[in-house]
Amino acid sequence: MRDQTRLRQPLSLVIGLLAIGVVAWLAACRTGSEAPTPSRVAPGDTDGVIAARGLTPDDVYAAVKTYMPTGRKDDYVMFASGGHSGQVFVIGVPSMRLLKEIGVFTPEPWQGWGYSNETRAVLDGGKVRGKSINWGDTHHPALSETAGDYDGRFLFINDKAQSRVAVIDLRDFETKQILNNPLATSDHGGTMVTPDTEWVIEGGQYAAPLGTAYASIEDYDAEYRGLVTFWKFDRGAGRIDPARSFAIELPPYWQDLCDAGKLVSDGWVFCNSFNTERATGGIEDDNPPFEAGASQRDMDYMHVIDLKKAAQLVTDGKAESIEGFQVLSLEVLNENGVLYFLPEPKSPHGVDMTPDGRYMVVSGKLDPHVTVYDFEKVKTAIAAKTFTGKDDYGVPIIDFDAVLEAQVEVGLGPLHTQFDNQGYAYTSLFLDSAVARWSLGGASGELNPEPDWTLVQKTPVHYNVGHLVAAEGDTVSPDGEYLVALNKWSIDRFLTVGPLHPQNFQLLDIGGSGETMKLLYDMPIGNGEPHYVQMIKADKLNVWEVYPEVGWDPIHQKKSENAVALGEEKIVRDGNNVEIFMTAIRSHFNPERVKIKKGDHVVWHITNVENAKDATHGFALPAYDINLSLEPGEATTLEFDADTDGVFTYYCSEFCSALHLEMAGYFLVQP
Numbered sequence: 001m002r003d004q005t006r007l008r009q010p011l012s013l014v015i016g017l018l019a020i021g022v023v024a025w026l027a028a029c030r031t032g033s034e035a036p037t038p039s040r041v042a043p044g045d046t047d048g049v050i051a052a053r054g055l056t057p058d059d060v061y062a063a064v065k066t067y068m069p070t071g072r073k074d075d076y077v078m079f080a081s082g083g084h085s086g087q088v089f090v091i092g093v094p095s096m097r098l099l100k101e102i103g104v105f106t107p108e109p110w111q112g113w114g115y116s117n118e119t120r121a122v123l124d125g126g127k128v129r130g131k132s133i134n135w136g137d138t139h140h141p142a143l144s145e146t147a148g149d150y151d152g153r154f155l156f157i158n159d160k161a162q163s164r165v166a167v168i169d170l171r172d173f174e175t176k177q178i179l180n181n182p183l184a185t186s187d188h189g190g191t192m193v194t195p196d197t198e199w200v201i202e203g204g205q206y207a208a209p210l211g212t213a214y215a216s217i218e219d220y221d222a223e224y225r226g227l228v229t230f231w232k233f234d235r236g237a238g239r240i241d242p243a244r245s246f247a248i249e250l251p252p253y254w255q256d257l258c259d260a261g262k263l264v265s266d267g268w269v270f271c272n273s274f275n276t277e278r279a280t281g282g283i284e285d286d287n288p289p290f291e292a293g294a295s296q297r298d299m300d301y302m303h304v305i306d307l308k309k310a311a312q313l314v315t316d317g318k319a320e321s322i323e324g325f326q327v328l329s330l331e332v333l334n335e336n337g338v339l340y341f342l343p344e345p346k347s348p349h350g351v352d353m354t355p356d357g358r359y360m361v362v363s364g365k366l367d368p369h370v371t372v373y374d375f376e377k378v379k380t381a382i383a384a385k386t387f388t389g390k391d392d393y394g395v396p397i398i399d400f401d402a403v404l405e406a407q408v409e410v411g412l413g414p415l416h417t418q419f420d421n422q423g424y425a426y427t428s429l430f431l432d433s434a435v436a437r438w439s440l441g442g443a444s445g446e447l448n449p450e451p452d453w454t455l456v457q458k459t460p461v462h463y464n465v466g467h468l469v470a471a472e473g474d475t476v477s478p479d480g481e482y483l484v485a486l487n488k489w490s491i492d493r494f495l496t497v498g499p500l501h502p503q504n505f506q507l508l509d510i511g512g513s514g515e516t517m518k519l520l521y522d523m524p525i526g527n528g529e530p531h532y533v534q535m536i537k538a539d540k541l542n543v544w545e546v547y548p549e550v551g552w553d554p555i556h557q558k559k560s561e562n563a564v565a566l567g568e569e570k571i572v573r574d575g576n577n578v579e580i581f582m583t584a585i586r587s588h589f590n591p592e593r594v595k596i597k598k599g600d601h602v603v604w605h606i607t608n609v610e611n612a613k614d615a616t617h618g619f620a621l622p623a624y625d626i627n628l629s630l631e632p633g634e635a636t637t638l639e640f641d642a643d644t645d646g647v648f649t650y651y652c653s654e655f656c657s658a659l660h661l662e663m664a665g666y667f668l669v670q671p
């Protein structure tokens with residue numbers, strides 16, 4: 001009943017009514033009287049709905065807790081990786097309303113993402129070996145941080161499929177930069193940021209020769225390499241600076257997720273790895289399959305990286321250049337004590353720092369425990385050289401027993417861990433389909449009343465949970481309150497939509513430390529496979545409702561040189577070059593007729609000269625595969641060769657006004 005107590009003040013009336021409803025329903029059950037079917041419940045009859053649907057008090061609590069009346073805004077915003085869509089989803093919490101899909105690695109027609117010169121140039125930043133790639137496998141969004149706390153300014157995300165990273169400006173929720181890592185073919189363990197967002201971390205994945213080189217798989221040990229990349233973020237420019245970025249060469253293990261140290265561990269980075277067996281597959285040649293070959297050893301290695309020292313070595317000119325990118329070789333790392341290995345149990349997946357930066361929590365996919373390491377002990381072990389030897393590539397291996405703090409048995413298939421403000425950790429259990437809440441001990445355990453490092457509770461989720469997120473749950477000051485389990489399977493939760501089932505985001509109430517976690521909401525995600533999500537307090541975001549000035553270039557966040565003012569519309573021909581200066585305003589384009597000749601090169605500038613909120617116009621030129629979104633004030637340019645003659649129309653593709661259908665023009669291309 002604690003939950004109702006917390007709600008009583010703001011919602012006492014509603015709760016009172018609902019409580020009466022529940023009592024009435026219970027009474028109705030006892031007397032065996034028949035509940036009306038939902039269709040016969042009169043509008044406004046809350047008790048009738050409760051009775052007809054057979055809602056329990058927990059159901060009613062969940063409904064009230066997540067309901068946002070029209071016009072009421074959510075407390076938190078989640079940024080979810082869009083999986084194979086290559087995009088980012090923006091979701092309000094606790095209502096779980098989908099607010100936006102941000103175009104990132106994939107063209108997105110509604111936003112005109114990838115159709116204008118400006119946005120095409122951003123997408124082209126992600127070309128791989130000269131080729132445009134029109135999908136992504138986004139995994140880990142990372143909000144920018146100041147002093148280890150989300151600051152609401154930028155979002156980063158990786159594309160595992162191609163080893164790419166993107167920068168999104170949270171003033172307008174648009175992607176500003178995409179970079180392809182020239183050294184790697186895939187990444188997984190990105191993106192994560194250091195506490196002041198000086199570095200954006202991109203972990204590796206499948207080992208391969210660095211850069212574009214070819215090497216036989218028989219030469220795996222000698223020629224294949226792992227990698228972790230540190231992208232230098234320039235906050236003022238709002239861009240990553242590739243020239244000041246660098247990577248470190250690693251043994252050909254499969255590097256996985258990373259986390260940045262914070263507070264006492266600031267300046268260090270911790271990355272998991274698996275396949276330290278260096279299995280190379282070949283099931284067809286009677287080799288063990290990867291799934292067996294890559295999980296033979298009891299221990300893989302956490303990579304403990306002294307990032308401050310590594311950055312200094314780069315400044316000191318110790319990096320070599322591969323594909324024009326700065327790389328610190330294994331030799332340099334070993335000579336200078338930049339890299340250490342820390343044994344970690346079977347097939348580790350997530351590594352997560354506790355909010356105080358003191359402990360690293362590791363989940364082994366094939367181990368029912370989470371393993372907790374004390375960073376202070378790691379530092380001591382490194383200083384005292386408490387090593388058990390070196391790996392085949394000369395990297396010192398820290399003595400596991402010297403730095404182990406605790407192992408907590410949480411259940412089967414632990415993957416990822418987040419934290420709350422009450423001294424608890426939450427670990428997703430893929431095989432158990434559950435979330436485990438366990439108490440932090442040691443120096444981190446001051447907030448909770450439990451004995452050190454203990455499993456407190458488990459709650460089932462539906463089903464096969466991958467990541468989970470708690471509100472600001474990977475920062476120095478988590479909020480608690482809400483947790484979302486990102487479930488890969490939904491099986492029986494929703495109406496069937498064919499053999500490809502939605503995935504399921506499940507919202508859990510984790511407010512109230514001693515209380516049972518309560519399931520609040522199921523949100524089907526009809527676009528897989530979203531991996532990770534970060535959740536920020538909505539009031540930390542400072543988002544523009546319209547662009548600051550009419551004629552705005554959103555990519556460069558300043559007034560565009562190509563902005564067209566009202567009254568300055570024109571068409572300028574110079575030989576075969578035709579330049580069109582157009583405005584859009586409710587409800588017409590100006591000009592409305594563009595006459596050119598086949599073979600002309602067309603440069604088309606369009607400015608939406610409005611500044612009213614939400615007065616967006618579209619610009620569709622279907623014959624040339626173009627659709628733009630012109631938000632109020634936005635100026636954009638598109639460019640193409642008029643290689644098809646005929647009579648075409650362009651039209652506004654946003655329903656902007658009563659005369660929206662009239663907002664059109666003729667594009668006449670003479671043969």
Ligand code: K7E
Pocket residue numbers: 139140188257349415416466467531532
């Ligand atoms: Cu566990 Cu790609 Cu972060 Cu998915 S990863 S679950």
Ligand code: CUA
Pocket residue numbers: 585586587616617618652653654655656657660661663
């Ligand atoms: Cu402008 Cu429709």
